[in-house]
Amino acid sequence: MDLRTHLEHASPVEAAALVLGQKITCGTVTARIVEVEAYGGQPGSNWPDPASHAYRGRTQRNFVMFGPPGHLYVYRIYGVHLCMNVTFGSEGHGGGVLLRAGEIVAGTAMAQSRRPAARNARDVASGPGNFACALGITPDLQGSDVCDPASPVRLDVAEPVRKIAYGPRVGVRHAASTPWRLWVDGHASVSRYRRHPKADTLQN
DNA sequence: TTCATGATAAGG
DNA sequence: CTTATCATGAAC
Numbered sequence: 001m002d003l004r005t006h007l008e009h010a011s012p013v014e015a016a017a018l019v020l021g022q023k024i025t026c027g028t029v030t031a032r033i034v035e036v037e038a039y040g041g042q043p044g045s046n047w048p049d050p051a052s053h054a055y056r057g058r059t060q061r062n063f064v065m066f067g068p069p070g071h072l073y074v075y076r077i078y079g080v081h082l083c084m085n086v087t088f089g090s091e092g093h094g095g096g097v098l099l100r101a102g103e104i105v106a107g108t109a110m111a112q113s114r115r116p117a118a119r120n121a122r123d124v125a126s127g128p129g130n131f132a133c134a135l136g137i138t139p140d141l142q143g144s145d146v147c148d149p150a151s152p153v154r155l156d157v158a159e160p161v162r163k164i165a166y167g168p169r170v171g172v173r174h175a176a177s178t179p180w181r182l183w184v185d186g187h188a189s190v191s192r193y194r195r196h197p198k199a200d201t202l203q204n
Numbered sequence: 205t206t207c208a209t210g211a212t213a214a215g216g
Numbered sequence: 217c218t219t220a221t222c223a224t225g226a227a228c
Contacts, residue, residue, distance in 0.1 A: 078208080
């Protein structure tokens with residue numbers, strides 16, 4: 001079974017685990033994905049998720065999340081940074097895996113030149129905005145098929161992750177305790193946990 | 205800890 | 217049209 005089919009039938013955590021550890025390539029830069037977060041869909045769906053852009057239904061921004069699995073959802077956050085997701089779930093159902101950190105394995109010089117503020121190699125693609133920046137992600141890559149070898153942005157299988165760590169997602173106000181963040185245990189590029197200042201106090 | 209920065213989507 | 221919010225990063 002191919003990656004897209006796996007993503008189509010995966011739960012949020014399964015989808016995150018499918019993407020974690022894979023290699024992503026954009027232009028001349030390739031990175032191993034070492035930190036991700038899963039985001040679900042609307043109320044009444046299999047995985048309702050108040051923290052997800054898809055929660056309130058399809059909009060002009062998030063429509064890719066409702067399209068076929070295995071495509072790139074790009075959005076701008078805080079008016080400044082771009083973030084990227086790989087969609088999962090069947091067509092018509094919102095879902096995405098946010099790519100939060102990577103380790104550059106090819107095109108290191110190019111990646112570093114895009115991240116002049118990075119002091120060292122592990123900071124180059126650490127954090128979702130930084131990761132997208134280092135890869136050279138642009139808004140026109142919206143909707144790219146990451147399962148297509150001819151795509152400008154694509155995923156390739158890499159060796160399995162030795163140990164996956166789990167925890168709550170970073171910076172979300174809603175569903176702040178849902179443990180849908182997965183990372184390669186012990187990896188230096190994994191971002192530090194930071195809870196949203198106004199996060200829901202009670203669990204869920 | 206604070207703040208830059210602007211698109212987005214909901215509300216009036 | 218107006219405005220609160222935001223899946224952040226970097227400086228202080």
